[in-house]
Amino acid sequence: MNNQNTAAVSYPTIVDELWTSKQRQASPLHEISYRACFKPQLPRYFIERFSNPGDRVYDPFTGRGTTIIEAAMTGRRVASNDVNPISRIFTEPRLLLPAYDEIRERLEAIPMTYAGGSGNDLSMFFHPLTETGLTALRHYLMERRASGAEDAADSWIRMVATNRLTGHSPGFFSVYTLPPNQATSRERQVRINTQRGQTPEYRDIKRLILKKTHMLLKTLTPAVCEAIRRIGESAMFMQGDARSTPCIPDESVRITVTSPPFLDIVQYSSDNWLRCWFNNIDDKEIGKSITMSRTVEEWSTVMRGVLTELFRVTQPGGHVAFEVGEIRKGTIKLDEAVIPLGIGSGFTVQALYINEQQFSKTSNIWGVHNNAHGTNTNRIVLFQK
Numbered sequence: 140m141n142n143q144n145t146a147a148v149s150y151p152t153i154v155d156e157l158w159t160s161k162q163r164q165a166s167p168l169h170e171i172s173y174r175a176c177f178k179p180q181l182p183r184y185f186i187e188r189f190s191n192p193g194d195r196v197y198d199p200f201t202g203r204g205t206t207i208i209e210a211a212m213t214g215r216r217v218a219s220n221d222v223n224p225i226s227r228i229f230t231e232p233r234l235l236l237p238a239y240d241e242i243r244e245r246l247e248a249i250p251m252t253y254a255g256g257s258g259n260d261l262s263m264f265f266h267p268l269t270e271t272g273l274t275a276l277r278h279y280l281m282e283r284r285a286s287g288a289e290d291a292a293d294s295w296i297r298m299v300a301t302n303r304l305t306g307h308s309p310g311f312f313s314v315y316t317l318p319p320n321q322a323t324s325r326e327r328q329v330r331i332n333t334q335r336g337q338t339p340e341y342r343d344i345k346r347l348i349l350k351k352t353h354m355l356l357k358t359l360t361p362a363v364c365e366a367i368r369r370i371g372e373s374a375m376f377m378q379g380d381a382r383s384t385p386c387i388p389d390e391s392v393r394i395t396v397t398s399p400p401f402l403d404i405v406q407y408s409s410d411n412w413l414r415c416w417f418n419n420i421d422d423k424e425i426g427k428s429i430t431m432s433r434t435v436e437e438w439s440t441v442m443r444g445v446l447t448e449l450f451r452v453t454q455p456g457g458h459v460a461f462e463v464g465e466i467r468k469g470t471i472k473l474d475e476a477v478i479p480l481g482i483g484s485g486f487t488v489q490a491l492y493i494n495e496q497q498f499s500k501t502s503n504i505w506g507v508h509n510n511a512h513g514t515n516t517n518r519i520v521l522f523q524k
Contacts, residue, residue, distance in 0.1 A: 148478070148482060148488055150489065150490055151491070152493065153490055153493065154493045155493075155494070156494060157184060157492060165179040165180060166179070166208075166212060166359070167355055167357060167358055168208060168233055168355050168356070169203075169208060171203045171204070171355075172203070172302060172319040172320040173202050173225075173226075173320055174320045174410050176202050176205055177205060177398055177462060177517065179205050179209050181205075181396070181494070181517060181519070182196075182205060182206040182209045182210065183213065185458070185521070186206075186394060186396060187213065189393070189457075189460075190215060190393040190394045192214035192215060193214065193215065194216065194393035195216045195217070195218055196215045196216070196217055196218070196392070196393065196396065197218040197219075197220075197392040197394075197397075197449075197452065198218075198219055198220070198395065198396060199220045199381035199384070199395065199397055199399075199448075200221060200397050200399045200400070201219045201220060201221040201227075201230055202221065202223075202226055202398070204229055204230030204233065206396045206397065207374070208233055208234070210396075211367050211370040211371065215393075216370060216373055217234075217370060217375070218392065220376075220378070220381055220384055222378060222379060222380060223411070224420055225301070225414055225415070225418070227378060228301055229301070229302070230376070231294060231371070231376055232295040232297070232298040233298070233355070233367075234367055234370060234371030234374055235291040235294065235295070235368060235371050236295075236356075236368050236371070237292045237295050238364075239349075239352055241291075242295055242296065242349065242352050243349055245293070246345045246348060249275070249276060249279050249345075251275045251276065252271060252275055253271065253274050253278045257277075257416075259416060260325065261325075263325055263329050263332060264304075264305060264312075264313040264316065264325075264328060265312060265313055265314070266339040266340055266341040268341050269312055269339065273300075273304075273417070276296075276344060277417050277419075280296070280297050280418075281419055296348060297418065299348045299351045299352055300348060301417055303319070303348065304319070304322070304413050304414060304417060305317070305319060305323075307319075309340075310347060310350065311342070311347070312342045312344060312347065313339065313342075314328075314332065314337055314339040315337060320410065322411060322413040322414065381399075381444075381445045382444035382445050382447070384452065387452045388452070389451055390451075390452065390453065390455065390457075391454065392449075392453050392457060393453075393457045394457055394458045394460065395452075395458070395459045395460065396462075397459075397460070397461060397462065398461075398462035399442060399445065399461075399463070435473070438476070439476050439477075442476075442477060442480050443480045443483065443484070446459070446461075446477075446480050446481050446486070450484045450485045450486060454524065455524055456523065457523070458523050458524075459521070459522040459523075459524075460519050460520075460521050460522075461477055461519065461521075462517055462519045463476075463477055463519075463520070472518065473518070477520055478491075481522045485524065486522035486523060486524055487523050487524075488520065488522060489521040490521045491519070491521075492519040492520075492521060493517070493518050493519075494519070
């Protein structure tokens with residue numbers, strides 16, 4: 140099964156600004172915040188080169204759905220998996236694409252009062268009237284889902300509301316806080332409010348949902364929307380361990396483009412606790428389920444199983460683009476760990492792609508500097524079966 144000698148394997152290393160220079164050309168449909176997500180140009184780069192329309196594209200660590208959305212927009216069939224239920228909440232509605240007027244009419248029909256309360260002290264984030272409306276929307280969505288009545292319009296509203304909970308501009312429901320992909324703790328928000336001398340102001344939840352809806356859909360023509368919906372009708376959505384995906388048939392995936400958790404760099408449970416509250420999800424269970432390895436050895440044990448499963452589902456001649464990064468201030472390059480794992484699973488290594496880039500101004504504002512936190516480069520190992 141091993142096609143290459145791990146100790147003597149040779150492959151080209153391609154270093155350039157391969158797609159970052161085009162980062163402003165992505166569709167607004169991708170603009171949903173999620174920790175550790177890559178730019179849409181990354182999956183498109185590999186999808187366009189190594190698959191054709193109608194082929195199946197897979198992501199076992201879907202996150203906000205970047206690979207899946209980009210694949211659908213290029214006419215590929217899609218399969219999606221992530222152990223975090225927030226992933227499907229963010230991804231599936233953007234394949235079902237209800238019309239703007241349908242969203243507006245549904246919002247108008249939703250009552251924004253609820254006597255039951257939020258069950259949490261959220262006063263440090265939200266104005267009392269905003270919190271009342273948010274709690275009412277949460278209750279409405281819970282009832283729709285429990286009764287089996289939730290449809291594409293409800294799912295879209297859930298997605299946008301989940302994305303708009305907290306952030307650092309008046310476009311979010313909350314007072315000024317951390318970026319939307321990081322929910323700070325109640326205690327820290329109290330300190331932020333004190334330091335900034337701020338109190339939560341009222342936000343019109345329905346107006347902000349419609350505003351975000353317009354932004355997400357504004358560049359999509361009716362023909363593109365219909366094409367994406369057709370892809371969504373046949374899409375596969377899974378929530379589970381990427382090492383076991385029995386519903387994906389053998390040799391049915393043309394290309395996988397994915398990025399697994401980088402050891403324990405991102406704290407998915409604490410970052411998503413407020414999103415979990417809104418969607419009635421146990422955030423502690425998410426923390427237990429997601430691979431949060433402290434050592435490369437622990438991480439490699441899991442990734443070996445993932446790559447073995449990817450070998451099973453990949454078509455002969457198909458590819459896996461496995462994005463990893465530099466962590467621990469650049470001292471660990473996870474491509475060096477993943478290459479022997481892929482070879483051991485039966486793949487050959489086609490190339491190591493290194494996309495060099497500088498962090499954005501926003502990243503530096505929040506204290507993220509090159510080789511300090513997160514990653515300095517995208518490092519993608521391209522395997523072939």
